[in-house]
Amino acid sequence: MELKIIHFYPDLMSLYGSYANVAVLKRYLEELGNTVTVETVVPGEAADLSGADFLFMGAGTERAQKAALADFVRYGEAVKAAAENGTAALFAGTAMELLGKTITAADGTVYESIGLGSFTSVQGRQRFVEDVYGATDLYSEAVVGFMNKCSSIEGVETPLLTTLDMGFGNSGEKTPEGFRFQNVLASELTGPILVKNPRLLEHVVRAIYARRSQTPPAELPRWAYAEEAYTITEEQLRLRWQKAQG
Amino acid sequence: MRKLLAILVCKLGRAVGRLVGKGSSLPGKYALKICPDILRRVQLPAHVIAVTGSNGKTSTVEMIAAILRSGGKTVVYNEEGSNQIEGVTTTVLTHATLGGRVKADVLLIESDERYAARSFQYFHPTEFVITNLYRDQLTRNGHPEWVYDAILPAIHPDTKLILNADDPLSSCFAQDHENVKWFGLNPCSITGDKPTGVYHDGAYCPLCHAPMEYDYVHYNHIGAYRCTKCGHAKPATDYTVTAADLDQGRLTIDGAVTIQLAFRSIYNVYNILAAYAACREVGIAADTAAGVINNYILKNGRMQKFTLGAHKGVLLTSKHENSIAYDTNLRYIAASKEPCTVLVIVDAVSRKYFTSETSWLWDIDFDLLNVPQVGRVILAGQYCNDLALRFSFTGIPREKLLVQPDIAAAAETLKAEGGEQVYVVTCFSDRDKLLAHVVKEA
Numbered sequence: 194m195e196l197k198i199i200h201f202y203p204d205l206m207s208l209y210g211s212y213a214n215v216a217v218l219k220r221y222l223e224e225l226g227n228t229v230t231v232e233t234v235v236p237g238e239a240a241d242l243s244g245a246d247f248l249f250m251g252a253g254t255e256r257a258q259k260a261a262l263a264d265f266v267r268y269g270e271a272v273k274a275a276a277e278n279g280t281a282a283l284f285a286g287t288a289m290e291l292l293g294k295t296i297t298a299a300d301g302t303v304y305e306s307i308g309l310g311s312f313t314s315v316q317g318r319q320r321f322v323e324d325v326y327g328a329t330d331l332y333s334e335a336v337v338g339f340m341n342k343c344s345s346i347e348g349v350e351t352p353l354l355t356t357l358d359m360g361f362g363n364s365g366e367k368t369p370e371g372f373r374f375q376n377v378l379a380s381e382l383t384g385p386i387l388v389k390n391p392r393l394l395e396h397v398v399r400a401i402y403a404r405r406s407q408t409p410p411a412e413l414p415r416w417a418y419a420e421e422a423y424t425i426t427e428e429q430l431r432l433r434w435q436k437a438q439g
Numbered sequence: 440m441r442k443l444l445a446i447l448v449c450k451l452g453r454a455v456g457r458l459v460g461k462g463s464s465l466p467g468k469y470a471l472k473i474c475p476d477i478l479r480r481v482q483l484p485a486h487v488i489a490v491t492g493s494n495g496k497t498s499t500v501e502m503i504a505a506i507l508r509s510g511g512k513t514v515v516y517n518e519e520g521s522n523q524i525e526g527v528t529t530t531v532l533t534h535a536t537l538g539g540r541v542k543a544d545v546l547l548i549e550s551d552e553r554y555a556a557r558s559f560q561y562f563h564p565t566e567f568v569i570t571n572l573y574r575d576q577l578t579r580n581g582h583p584e585w586v587y588d589a590i591l592p593a594i595h596p597d598t599k600l601i602l603n604a605d606d607p608l609s610s611c612f613a614q615d616h617e618n619v620k621w622f623g624l625n626p627c628s629i630t631g632d633k634p635t636g637v638y639h640d641g642a643y644c645p646l647c648h649a650p651m652e653y654d655y656v657h658y659n660h661i662g663a664y665r666c667t668k669c670g671h672a673k674p675a676t677d678y679t680v681t682a683a684d685l686d687q688g689r690l691t692i693d694g695a696v697t698i699q700l701a702f703r704s705i706y707n708v709y710n711i712l713a714a715y716a717a718c719r720e721v722g723i724a725a726d727t728a729a730g731v732i733n734n735y736i737l738k739n740g741r742m743q744k745f746t747l748g749a750h751k752g753v754l755l756t757s758k759h760e761n762s763i764a765y766d767t768n769l770r771y772i773a774a775s776k777e778p779c780t781v782l783v784i785v786d787a788v789s790r791k792y793f794t795s796e797t798s799w800l801w802d803i804d805f806d807l808l809n810v811p812q813v814g815r816v817i818l819a820g821q822y823c824n825d826l827a828l829r830f831s832f833t834g835i836p837r838e839k840l841l842v843q844p845d846i847a848a849a850a851e852t853l854k855a856e857g858g859e860q861v862y863v864v865t866c867f868s869d870r871d872k873l874l875a876h877v878v879k880e881a
């Protein structure tokens with residue numbers, strides 16, 4: 194297939210190695226024999242989302258996020274339409290908040306987001322920084338990651354991580370984390386979440402194929418280093434969690 | 440009375456601490472319990488110089504102290520690097536009379552960038568050097584703008600800021616501040632024409648978020664930036680490296696003072712310039728400053744030479760989670776002309792526990808090692824798989840990569856054959872794991 198990835202604001206929303214999500218997905222799809230193009234969206238310049246197979250936006254500082262939002266609102270209807278027809282997407286870090294109803298900045302200013310989800314984000318002057326170990330409804334393996342945010346998020350009905358054993362979720366310690374709407378995934382887990390979680394990468398790949406009414410190989414390829422890195426991380430975090438349980 | 444008691448407790452605590460080899464923040468902590476505003480009640484020297492920033496604090500402070508002392512000034516500083524308010528309190532009270540007068544010409548403080556505001560609510564620096572602000576230990580720092588916002592309340596209107604003109608973010612501290620001196624580099628041997636690295640934190644103006652343009656760049660996004668909208672741009676500099684040749688290890692400040700570099704890194708150039716600027720601002724003569732920093736070898740140097748079998752080696756220490764420090768060391772290796780092997784070790788990101796925070800590996804520009812003279816790259820430590828995955832996204836040919844989780848085994852592999860130059864890139868917490876297997880050079 195000829196697949197199109199849309200990468201929103203790669204220079205503006207680029208914290209914590211966010212770009213790696215696009216890099217691994219592109220390579221993975223190419224290894225499956227597809228041709229993949231990545232189109233970047235730059236603030237102020239026109240972009241065409243039609244025919245996109247995957248939408249991505251990475252994490253940005255709270256100020257960069259507002260600058261991104263100011264531009265992103267014009268894509269609000271197009272993104273919602275794409276989401277409704279099953280387009281796969283990942284909004285990582287502070288980009289997740291752009292999918293909700295509103296973002297309240299630390300100074301109290303309220304910003305309208307695109308409203309794909311009915312949740313609200315309130316930013317504060319404290320950062321929540323810690324490892325995360327949790328579970329998702331999408332597959333049976335644990336999800337691993339690292340949280341680094343200053344927001345509390347209320348009103349998510351369909352979280353990406355349904356339970357957390359360890360770490361800060363949407364609205365507090367061990368609360369569910371992230372947001373999911375059909376094939377749109379969002380998570381404040383920082384950085385390369387698809388790199389750290391090979392099963393999540395596979396889920397995205399299957400979603401991309403499904404929207405094209407295609408079936409990927411029953412046995413998806415596994416990258417040895419990614420699998421081994423995940424195995425070590427999952428084991429170490431699980432041991433830490435078990436130790437904390439006493 | 441509380442003041443005297445706090446001073447006594449701190450002095451006593453420090454004396455006991457020295458005997459038993461304990462750190463220097465505890466006595467200050469007790470003193471602050473007894474008298475929370477003790478730092479307001481002491482009589483500080485005429486000059487209080489503070490240094491903060493993402494990189495170069497410790498080196499800059501060390502050189503400032505050496506220059507000031509050579510210029511005949513007495514200096515008190517938190518040499519042991521306890522740079523939060525408790526450590527600062529210990530330093531100040533240990534060197535105070537019982538009446539609370541600090542016996543020195545200059546109090547010099549290396550300040551943690553996140554806690555500067557806490558330290559400086561009771562007193563403020565007369566000179567405040569901010570070396571730079573970029574991605575550094577994001578697990579504790581969040582991101583550079585978060586750190587910027589944390590430092591901002593630490594800046595008193597009366598303080599003279601000594602700022603890096605080449606850094607688009609930390610230069611914003613000059614907004615609405617009268618008293619600013621600038622240091623920066625003119626184009627030199629390493630200067631390029633556009634930002635480098637895998638991310639572009641200098642792509643947009645930190646003040647108005649319009650795109651920025653660059654006339655030249657010394658490394659990453661550090662150079663001559665210009666906002667296309669609001670006028671934020673590299674200002675004219677008061678202290679300037681007017682010529683620098685890193686191959687020759689030579690730099691010239693203000694067209695007059697020539698200095699030989701003991702360590703030919705761009706970092707060293709900025710640290711020297713920042714130290715020079717701070718010392719000149721408190722009245723040290725140019726010759727005196729130049730005399731000290733010429734061929735200055737840092738006590739806390741981040742470069743360790745060693746031999747391993749027939750190999751000569753250099754260990755370059757970067758802070759983990761600091762991609763620009765890594766890039767600088769990788770650039771240093773890439774500038775070498777001889778065939779070499781590079782060993783990258785990531786065994787512990789945190790000293791305390793395993794963490795999944797490896798996103799910083801993706802922020803490092805490992806493609807800098809994709810040069811012919813780097814014949815082999817060995818990836819070692821607990822995170823060697825994460826490293827290998829990251830390296831598979833560089834242009835470095837696969838056959839040059841060797842993955843070896845065990846650091847001792849990696850050292851053994853090297854020792855067993857070959858005699859090429861070896862560079863080791865790792866952080867403070869992992870460096871001893873390699874140094875245990877080599878013969879260190881003095």
Ligand SMILES: [Zn+2]
Pocket residue numbers: 644645646647648649666667668669670671
């Ligand atoms: Zn601007």
